[in-house]
Amino acid sequence: MTDLSTTASAPAAAMVQAEDVWKSYDNTPVLKGITLQVSPGEVFLLLGPSGSGKSTFLRCINHLETIDAGRLMLDGELIGYDERSGRLYEKKPRDVARQRRQVGMVFQQFNLFAHRTALENVMEGPVQVAGLAKSEARDKATALLDRVGLADRRHLYPNQLSGGQQQRVAIARALAMEPKLMLFDEPTSALDPELVGEVLDVMRQLAADGMTMVVVTHEIGFAREVGDTVAFMDAGVVVESGRPDDVLLNPQQARTQAFLSKVL
Amino acid sequence: MTEGSDVMATPEPLKVVPLRHPGRWAAMAVIAVLLAMLVHALATNPRFNWPEQAKYGFTPAIRQGVLTTLWLTVAAMVVGVVLGVVLAVMRLSPNPVLRNAAWIYIWVFRGTPVLVQILVWASLGALFPRLGLGIPFGPQFVEADTFSLISGFSAALLGLGLNEAAYMAEIVRAGLLSVNEGQWEAAGALGMRRSQILRRVVLPQAMRVIVPPTGNETISMLKTTSLVAYVPFAELLFQTQAIYAKTYQVIPMLLMASLWYLAMTSVLMIVQYYIERYYARGSVRQLPPTPWQRVRARLERRRPRVGEHS
Ligand SMILES: Nc1ncnc2c1ncn2[C@@H]1O[C@H](COP(=O)(O)OP(=O)(O)OP(=O)(O)O)[C@@H](O)[C@H]1O
Numbered sequence: 001m002t003d004l005s006t007t008a009s010a011p012a013a014a015m016v017q018a019e020d021v022w023k024s025y026d027n028t029p030v031l032k033g034i035t036l037q038v039s040p041g042e043v044f045l046l047l048g049p050s051g052s053g054k055s056t057f058l059r060c061i062n063h064l065e066t067i068d069a070g071r072l073m074l075d076g077e078l079i080g081y082d083e084r085s086g087r088l089y090e091k092k093p094r095d096v097a098r099q100r101r102q103v104g105m106v107f108q109q110f111n112l113f114a115h116r117t118a119l120e121n122v123m124e125g126p127v128q129v130a131g132l133a134k135s136e137a138r139d140k141a142t143a144l145l146d147r148v149g150l151a152d153r154r155h156l157y158p159n160q161l162s163g164g165q166q167q168r169v170a171i172a173r174a175l176a177m178e179p180k181l182m183l184f185d186e187p188t189s190a191l192d193p194e195l196v197g198e199v200l201d202v203m204r205q206l207a208a209d210g211m212t213m214v215v216v217t218h219e220i221g222f223a224r225e226v227g228d229t230v231a232f233m234d235a236g237v238v239v240e241s242g243r244p245d246d247v248l249l250n251p252q253q254a255r256t257q258a259f260l261s262k263v264l
Numbered sequence: 265m266t267e268g269s270d271v272m273a274t275p276e277p278l279k280v281v282p283l284r285h286p287g288r289w290a291a292m293a294v295i296a297v298l299l300a301m302l303v304h305a306l307a308t309n310p311r312f313n314w315p316e317q318a319k320y321g322f323t324p325a326i327r328q329g330v331l332t333t334l335w336l337t338v339a340a341m342v343v344g345v346v347l348g349v350v351l352a353v354m355r356l357s358p359n360p361v362l363r364n365a366a367w368i369y370i371w372v373f374r375g376t377p378v379l380v381q382i383l384v385w386a387s388l389g390a391l392f393p394r395l396g397l398g399i400p401f402g403p404q405f406v407e408a409d410t411f412s413l414i415s416g417f418s419a420a421l422l423g424l425g426l427n428e429a430a431y432m433a434e435i436v437r438a439g440l441l442s443v444n445e446g447q448w449e450a451a452g453a454l455g456m457r458r459s460q461i462l463r464r465v466v467l468p469q470a471m472r473v474i475v476p477p478t479g480n481e482t483i484s485m486l487k488t489t490s491l492v493a494y495v496p497f498a499e500l501l502f503q504t505q506a507i508y509a510k511t512y513q514v515i516p517m518l519l520m521a522s523l524w525y526l527a528m529t530s531v532l533m534i535v536q537y538y539i540e541r542y543y544a545r546g547s548v549r550q551l552p553p554t555p556w557q558r559v560r561a562r563l564e565r566r567r568p569r570v571g572e573h574s
């Protein structure tokens with residue numbers, strides 16, 4: 001972990017760079033000038049009350065939503081647009097898809113493909129998108145399922161798995177595309193308390209392996225233990241950010257203090 | 265403490281007098297009487313003329329009519345389903361031109377009687393004596409006489425298939441909309457393209473919603489094919505009419521044709537059952553046994569196993 005945090009503070013090119021990002025739905029601003037930076041290898045945690053725009057921001061990083069103003073870059077490349085001589089051009093669907101391949105996303109509701117087994121879920125991306133041969137993809141998927149502790153469940157359908165197992169399959173499915181960045185949107189919020197641990201264990205391992213992660217979570221213990229940076233969002237702005245222990249134990253802003261006093 | 269072990273012992277099963285269902289017995293009696301009356305009428309009224317039905321039921325003309333009806337049903341449904349999927353995808357497309365074109369197609373083909381559509385295709389030659397491919401208001405590249413292009417079969421197929429596509433489009437669209445948006449997002453996040461997502465993720469899951477009404481449409485189509493007897497096209501009803509035009513045995517022949525239609529729809533219902541089962545994968549935890557599996561299981565239970573009879 002120590003050498004990871006030094007990587008995080010090194011002046012490498014940012015994995016995610018947000019500069020004054022704005023986003024509105026029907027003239028209601030949801031993101032009001034988000035500026036932040038996620039370095040390679042960093043575990044970046046987003047905290048904040050419901051409706052503060054955490055999911056919206058995460059979805060912008062994957063271009064599931066478009067931004068209205070500002071700049072949002074992934075590994076030095078604008079997300080969803082090409083910039084030529086000072087003008088922005090919308091990317092072609094093919095290029096958007098290519099960009100999304102580099103980013104894995106894990107959803108609160110798992111969103112596993114219901115008509116495919118765990119193994120087939122993990123194979124789908126490598127075969128359909130990366131063009132791997134079936135046998136190769138099967139070996140890779142089996143290894144990934146083994147890594148999340150589900151090798152013996154690989155032939156079950158999602159509805160035959162517990163919530164925690166489904167979420168671990170979803171993580172394996174995202175990892176199968178070998179992403180540079182993993183986005184997690186409240187990955188444990190839909191889980192029974194006793195199943196939260198098994199998913200956090202997988203994420204902890206992923207962080208230890210050096211994966212760059214942006215995680216929306218309410219798991220304060222996990223944030224303190226694994227996080228490199230915590231950003232607290234409220235009403236579409238980043239109110240406060242810094243090292244987990246600073247932000248979580250010694251918040252400077254009243255809004256952060258009020259939120260933490262309710263969550264802790 | 266000793267009471268604890270008592271609790272653990274298997275309890276005495278409850279002795280319950282089952283609820284009586286006098287309504288069921290009454291209903292059974294009424295239905296039995298009605299059934300007996302029907303059988304009596306069918307068996308004793310000579311005008312049903314069963315021998316006549318048996319005589320013509322399997323003649324080459326009728327057999328050919330049955331096969332033609334089946335073949336036309338399958339062909340028209342294939343046209344309907346394929347075009348219906350295309351139209352449904354067009355209606356959900358981000359492209360407004362495609363969206364509106366599909367809407368207009370459905371509006372026209374669903375809004376006019378299918379018999380009229382069939383007759384229009386059959387008499388297209390009266391409207392356009394020659395059909396050609398070329399530039400509008402400009403030169404034609406290929407051209408042919410309409411009556412030689414549109415045979416009875418193609419008029420029947422076009423009339424039934426294109427009309428069916430309008431209905432199938434709505435069925436498929438409902439199916440596509442029934443799939444959770446999260447499936448689109450998860451597939452998109454993997455880097456799949458829209459066409460891939462539709463083909464690999466959304467359509468297969470929509471099938472559960474699409475198959476039952478499609479079975480309904482197929483059964484309906486089987487009977488609607490009888491309309492093309494007026495094209496004229498020699499399917500089952502046409503052949504039946506040809507027989508009673510000579511023998512004047514109208515009711516027996518229509519009854520015979522109905523039995524054929526009933527037999528064919530029965531087969532279609534069985535096919536539908538197995539297709540529905542196939543697409544239930546992943547949405548029910550345990551597939552229920554098929555009727556056939558249930559019968560086999562019952563037979564196996566009844567058969568005394570080796571070493572069991574003491
Ligand atoms: N598609 C949409 N159309 C209109 N408003 C939306 C849409 N999606 C989100 N919003 C609004 O944007 C705001 C931020 O939503 P978002 O989902 O980003 O919040 P969040 O911080 O993730 O909250 P939670 O912790 O409850 O998940 C909310 O007020 C929500 O109502």
Ligand SMILES: [Mg+2]
Binds near residue numbers: 054055056186
């Ligand atoms: Mg959210």
